[in-house]
Structure formats: C-alpha cells, structure tokens
Amino acid sequence: MPAPVDGGLGRSSAACDPTQSRGRRYPEAPAPTRNDFQRDRDRVIHSTAFRRLVYKTQVFLNHEGDLFRTRLTHSLEVAQLGRSIARSLGLNEDLVEAIALAHDLGHTPFGHAGQDALNACLHEDPSSSDAAPVGEPQGGFEHNMQSLRVVDELEERYPAFNGLNLTFETREGILKHCSRANAQWLEAQEPGGVGHRFLHGQSPSLEAQLANLADEIAYNAHDIDDGVRSGLISIEQLEAVDLFDRYRRQTLAQYPHLRGRRLLFEAIRRMLSDQVYDVIAATRNALQQAGVESVEAVRQAPPLLRFSESMRADSSTLKRFLMAQLYRHPKVQETTARARTVVADLYQAYRHDPQALPAPTHPVSERRHVADYIAGMTDRFAIREHERLTGQRLFA
Numbered sequence: 478m479p480a481p482v483d484g485g486l487g488r489s490s491a492a493c494d495p496t497q498s499r500g501r502r503y504p505e506a507p508a509p510t511r512n513d514f515q516r517d518r519d520r521v522i523h524s525t526a527f528r529r530l531v532y533k534t535q536v537f538l539n540h541e542g543d544l545f546r547t548r549l550t551h552s553l554e555v556a557q558l559g560r561s562i563a564r565s566l567g568l569n570e571d572l573v574e575a576i577a578l579a580h581d582l583g584h585t586p587f588g589h590a591g592q593d594a595l596n597a598c599l600h601e602d603p604s605s606s607d608a609a610p611v612g613e614p615q616g617g618f619e620h621n622m623q624s625l626r627v628v629d630e631l632e633e634r635y636p637a638f639n640g641l642n643l644t645f646e647t648r649e650g651i652l653k654h655c656s657r658a659n660a661q662w663l664e665a666q667e668p669g670g671v672g673h674r675f676l677h678g679q680s681p682s683l684e685a686q687l688a689n690l691a692d693e694i695a696y697n698a699h700d701i702d703d704g705v706r707s708g709l710i711s712i713e714q715l716e717a718v719d720l721f722d723r724y725r726r727q728t729l730a731q732y733p734h735l736r737g738r739r740l741l742f743e744a745i746r747r748m749l750s751d752q753v754y755d756v757i758a759a760t761r762n763a764l765q766q767a768g769v770e771s772v773e774a775v776r777q778a779p780p781l782l783r784f785s786e787s788m789r790a791d792s793s794t795l796k797r798f799l800m801a802q803l804y805r806h807p808k809v810q811e812t813t814a815r816a817r818t819v820v821a822d823l824y825q826a827y828r829h830d831p832q833a834l835p836a837p838t839h840p841v842s843e844r845r846h847v848a849d850y851i852a853g854m855t856d857r858f859a860i861r862e863h864e865r866l867t868g869q870r871l872f873a
C-alpha cells in the first residue's frame with residue numbers, strides 16, 4: 478500500500494509560486510482576484526484553439542463514435558490526474574491544470590497521422606530551404622512547438638499583442654519536446670527563455686514534468702477503454718499485459734462474477750489509482766534523495782517527477798501493447814491513411830491557390846501560413862474542405 482497522502486495541505490518548497498513567476502512576454506498588471514497561473518488556465522479555456530479540441534481526434538476519428546475520447550476530453554482527464562497528484566505533492570495545481578489544458582492545442586486534425594503528413598509536406602515544399610521570416614519556427618511540423626505557437630502567436634484575442642501572453646512557467650510546460658534547431662531559434666528570439674533548457678540539458682518545473690506524466694497515465698488508461706469499446710482489442714488480449722491483468726485478477730477475486738464493461742472499468746480504475754500513488758511515492762523519494770528544495774534546484778536536477786522503476790517498466794509494456802494491437806491495428810491504419818491523404822491534398826491545394834484560404838494577419842511565409850491553417854482545423858472541417866477543394870469524399 479502507498480504511504481498515506483496528506484490531501485495537499487503542505488506546499489512543497491520545490492513547487493512553482495505564482496508570485497515568483499518569471500513573467501509574461503508583454504508585462505501586464507496583476508489581476509485582482511486570480512493569481513498568474515489561474516489567469517493562464519482561464520485564458521486557455523477561453524481560447525479558440527481550446528474549443529476546437531472537441532472535434533479533434535485522439536485515437537479514433539471524431540465521427541467514429543460519440544463515446545470515444547477527443548483531444549478535449551483527453552486534456553480534461555490529464556488535468557484531473559495532474560491536479561490530484563499535484564495536491565498530494567504540494568505542487569501548484571493551477572499551473573499543472575493550465576499546462577494540461579493547453580498541452581495539445583497545437584495538434585492537427587486526425588491525431589498523429591495528420592501531424593506526420595503535415596511535417597512531410599513542409600519538408601517536401603520547394604520553398605523549404607528558403608529562410609523563414611523572423612518569428613517563425615524552422616523546418617517541419619512539431620506539435621509541441623505548434624502548441625507554443627498557438628498560445629504565443631496564433632490566438633487573436635487581445636488588442637495589444639498576439640497570442641495569449643501566458644507566463645513563462647505555463648509556456649515552459651507546453652513545450653514538452655523541441656528539436657535542437659527550434660530550441661536555437663527560440664533562444665535567439667528570447668534569450669534564457671523556453672528554448673534554453675533543451676540546449677543546456679536542464680529540466681522543466683515539477684509541474685511541467687507532472688503534466689507530461691499525467692498525459693501518459695491518462696492515454697494509457699483511456700486507450701484501453703476506447704480500444705475495448707471499439708472492439709479492436711479485447712479484455713482477453715489484455716490478459717497478456719501484466720499491469721492491466723493484475724487489477725483484473727484483483728477485481729475478480731473480490732467480485733468473481735463481474736464481466737464485461739464493469740470489470741473493465743474497475744480494473745482501469747484500480748490501475749489509475751495505483752499509478753497515481755506510485756508517482757506520489759516515487760517522486761517524494763526522489764525529491765528527498767536529491768535534496769531538492771527550490772524550483773531552481775529542480776531545473777538543474779534530472780527529472781524527479783517519476784514512476785518507480787517497476788511501474789515505469791509496466792507502463793512501457795502497456796504502451797508497447799497499445800502500439801502493436803491498437804494504434805497499428807489494420808482498421809486504425811486504414812483510417813489514418815485516408816487522413817494523411819486529406820492533409821497532404823489540402824496542403825497542395827492551398828499552396829497552389831493561396832486565395833483558397835484566409836489571408837494571414839501577421840508576417841508569415843506562405844508554407845507556414847498553410848501549415849498553421851491546416852493544423853488549426855477540426856477533423857470534420859478538414860474533411861469538408863477536402864471535399865470542397867478536390868471533389869473527393871474520403872470519409873462517409
């Protein structure tokens with residue numbers, strides 16, 4: 478059994494403190510009733526990109542069924558898990574929530590298939606070797622970079638600046654991964670900013686590390702649920718996955734006649750709880766052993782927000798199972814192939830005829846403008862646009 482948790486009464490000295498934020502790119506007066514991280518979270522919720530998440534694919538295409546996760550419900554689950562763990566560890570819940578709700582804002586329609594297709598289009602674009610204008614990322618398409626671009630540049634909601642003008646700490650968490658070229662580009666725009674750590678091998682805040690791990694915990698669990706619901710994987714197949722089967726057997730020991738949906742949900746629930754307790758215990762241990770007591774020390778240390786060794790191994794096994802049995806399932810592959818075609822065709826159509834999409838309101842290369850426009854689309858808008866521009870109907 479995990480050590481009892483304190484319900485989050487004590488604040489960790491390694492937690493981010495909104496009164497000590499490194500601030501926003503454009504200085505703003507504090508809000509009277511909310512701290513800076515609460516304000517970031519609220520800005521994310523009110524953004525256009527956030528509302529689009531409801532019609533963007535997580536694994537199953539949005540129109541395949543009403544009960545599957547979308548990017549929006551996925552992001553809410555990440556925020557819930559992140560807040561729970563943050564409370565127990567004394568980390569800043571508002572910051573974890575802001576990062577979790579924003580972490581997928583840059584995702585293209587059709588999930589990873591859309592991203593891969595858009596990345597390939599940018600790399601194969603004849604203008605790809607031309608220098609990009611100042612203020613524009615280099616190279617291809619990275620969804621983490623795009624999430625940052627959404628909150629820094631693409632949202633048009635304020636009179637005085639582009640983007641949402643979020644704090645450094647929220648932006649740092651959103652930029653989970655970043656290529657070296659883009660880190661150098663970010664560092665040139667904003668010395669010591671969110672690109673810095675990728676060039677100097679430093680860690681982000683514990684809240685950012687937590688949002689990242691909560692993402693993994695959330696999708697592993699909900700992809701089991703959605704996978705079984707879709708009929709593409711079965712509870713019997715999952716018996717080969719130790720992490721799941723442990724809780725299935727535990728559940729059956731207590732409820733021998735339980736079958737189907739309730740057995741599935743109870744096993745997932747137990748798995749989620751155990752993973753949460755595991756992260757809390759392992760992270761407490763790691764923080765203590767490293768003697769880390771400030772946000773600065775967190776940044777200099779290796780990532781300390783973690784699973785125990787055995788849970789890390791179990792989680793990797795589950796991920797491999799989902800990759801092989803669900804994400805690479807022929808039925809999923811078949812729809813992702815069509816999704817890639819939609820994105821690639823849209824890119825070519827817009828590059829061929831720039832009048833076919835709204836003109837940019839900021840300096841941007843034509844190729845990046847097209848990529849930004851496609852990345853912002855919901856699944857169903859992309860399908861409709863594809864039909865309008867090509868006359869083909871790839872999805873019923």
Ligand code: MG
Pocket residue numbers: 551580581692
């Ligand atoms: Mg995610």
